[in-house]
Amino acid sequence: MMDVWLGRNWDEVKAELERIGxxxxxxxxxxxxxxxxxxxxxxxxxxxxxxxVELILAHEKFSPRQT
Structure with a gap:
C-alpha cells in the first residue's frame, strides 16, 4: 500500500497518514x-x-545557487 505514495506530493500523503492514524x-x-x-x-x-512509517522527502525543483 505504501508504494502508492512514491512520487506524490507530501501534503497529500501527510493528510492520508493523519486520516488513518x-x-x-x-x-x-x-x-x-x-x-x-x-x-x-x-x-x-x-x-x-x-x-x-518512515518517509524520505525531496524538493521538486533545484538549480545552481546564484551568488
Missing part, C-alpha cells in the same frame, strides 16, 4: 553543493514498520 517520521533530503531548492516536497522513499 498511523504515526510517521520524515526527513527532507537536500542536494549537495551550491544548489538552491524550491517547490513542494515529494515522497522518494517509504519504509513501513508495524508501529510507524
Amino acid at each position: 498511523k504515526p510517521y517520521a520524515f526527513q527532507i533530503t537536500r542536494p549537495h553543493g551550491k544548489m538552491e531548492t524550491w517547490g513542494s516536497c515529494r515522497v522518494v522513499r517509504v519504509r513501513e514498520f508495524d508501529d510507524h
Whole structure:
C-alpha cells in the first residue's frame, strides 16, 4: 500500500497518514553543493514498520545557487 505514495506530493500523503492514524517520521533530503531548492516536497522513499512509517522527502525543483 505504501508504494502508492512514491512520487506524490507530501501534503497529500501527510493528510492520508493523519486520516488513518498511523504515526510517521520524515526527513527532507537536500542536494549537495551550491544548489538552491524550491517547490513542494515529494515522497522518494517509504519504509513501513508495524508501529510507524518512515518517509524520505525531496524538493521538486533545484538549480545552481546564484551568488
